[in-house]
Amino acid sequence: MPQGECLAGRSEITGRAMKYHIAKGSLAEALVMPLYSRYVCSLRYPHHFTDPGLERIFALLNYDFERRRKLLESPMGSFAALEMAQRHDAMVWEVREYLQTHPWASLVNLGCGLDDTFAQVATATCHGYHIDKPEVIALRARLFPPARNETFIPADPARCDWVEKVGASHGVMVFAAGLFPSLTNSQVQQIVYTLSHRFAGGVLVFDACNHRGAKLLHGGKKGQRGSEADAPFCLDREESAKDWSGRIQSVTARSCMRGYQDLEKEVGWLSKALIRFCETVIDFRIVKIRFQSQVFPLPKMD
Numbered sequence: 001m002p003q004g005e006c007l008a009g010r011s012e013i014t015g016r017a018m019k020y021h022i023a024k025g026s027l028a029e030a031l032v033m034p035l036y037s038r039y040v041c042s043l044r045y046p047h048h049f050t051d052p053g054l055e056r057i058f059a060l061l062n063y064d065f066e067r068r069r070k071l072l073e074s075p076m077g078s079f080a081a082l083e084m085a086q087r088h089d090a091m092v093w094e095v096r097e098y099l100q101t102h103p104w105a106s107l108v109n110l111g112c113g114l115d116d117t118f119a120q121v122a123t124a125t126c127h128g129y130h131i132d133k134p135e136v137i138a139l140r141a142r143l144f145p146p147a148r149n150e151t152f153i154p155a156d157p158a159r160c161d162w163v164e165k166v167g168a169s170h171g172v173m174v175f176a177a178g179l180f181p182s183l184t185n186s187q188v189q190q191i192v193y194t195l196s197h198r199f200a201g202g203v204l205v206f207d208a209c210n211h212r213g214a215k216l217l218h219g220g221k222k223g224q225r226g227s228e229a230d231a232p233f234c235l236d237r238e239e240s241a242k243d244w245s246g247r248i249q250s251v252t253a254r255s256c257m258r259g260y261q262d263l264e265k266e267v268g269w270l271s272k273a274l275i276r277f278c279e280t281v282i283d284f285r286i287v288k289i290r291f292q293s294q295v296f297p298l299p300k301m302d
Helices: 027-044 053-058 065-072 075-101 117-121 134-143 185-198 211-218 238-244 269-280
Strands: 011-014 017-021 106-110 127-132 150-154 172-176 203-208 248-255 285-291
Touching: 027 053, 027 065, 027 075, 027 134, 065 075, 075 106, 075 117, 075 172, 075 203, 075 269, 075 285, 106 117, 127 134, 134 150, 185 238, 185 285, 238 248, 238 285
Parallel strands: 106 127, 106 172, 127 150, 172 203
Antiparallel strands: 011 017, 203 285, 248 285
16 A cells, blocks of 8 residues: 555546545544534634635545535534634634744644644744644645745654754744643643743643543543543643743633634524533633743853
8 A cells, every 4th residue: 555545545636636535534534624624614604714725725635525514514513613613713813923023933833733724824934843643744745745934743742852853043832722632631741841941932822621621521531540640631720830840931821712702692502502611611721831031140240
């Protein structure tokens, strides 16, 4: 089987256009779904979500999107799509805000999948780094090769052996959408500790929920022998993240579903109830950690 066959199925050439077949149940299908969920939301709420690049991506794919669209039309499917779109919009907002003061920054998409955040926010001066497992990066490179100001790094997002490959002289922002809830408490804390020491003055943005949200997401899964460190990641109080490293300057958080743009008046009763559930029960939010700038000691006076 040729390399990539198991990832996206096969490529098909029709005229001059090459399309990649997405096999049902494949890794490619799992990675494409967040993009398609956002696309559905852009059609449903065009004044809130816009991303013309999504249509270009889908034009490269041979996949039964109609079947998936019907699933997303159900009440729960519709809310799941809205949740993904809101999280992505929050990340875009945070990255653009950082670029206002750090136009030459390195933007690191940790656990990138096929996410196109960098394509939405890229300027002529910033540089994007996309970090994910080798098989994911291989698929990403097949579908849309890196631009001149992008670097693809095949590496386990849960480890930090990629940090030395990221330029840090003009500011660094690391954003991780949907990654940390799939990791353990100890893995997330180790990532934060490493980044705080490597990227002085940098910023980390990620989504999180409290212990009730983690329990619902993982079906009550616990760490080995009940260990809190090995349990699925959760964050009950964002202030507690300061304990993960002595080089954290501040930790702030905003509601993911209403902190950036509020669609509560435009959705049905079930989505309204689920938005409130996300806010009041599982505390689904976007967390931003600012790392302390490196402080050099004053020279001694003779």
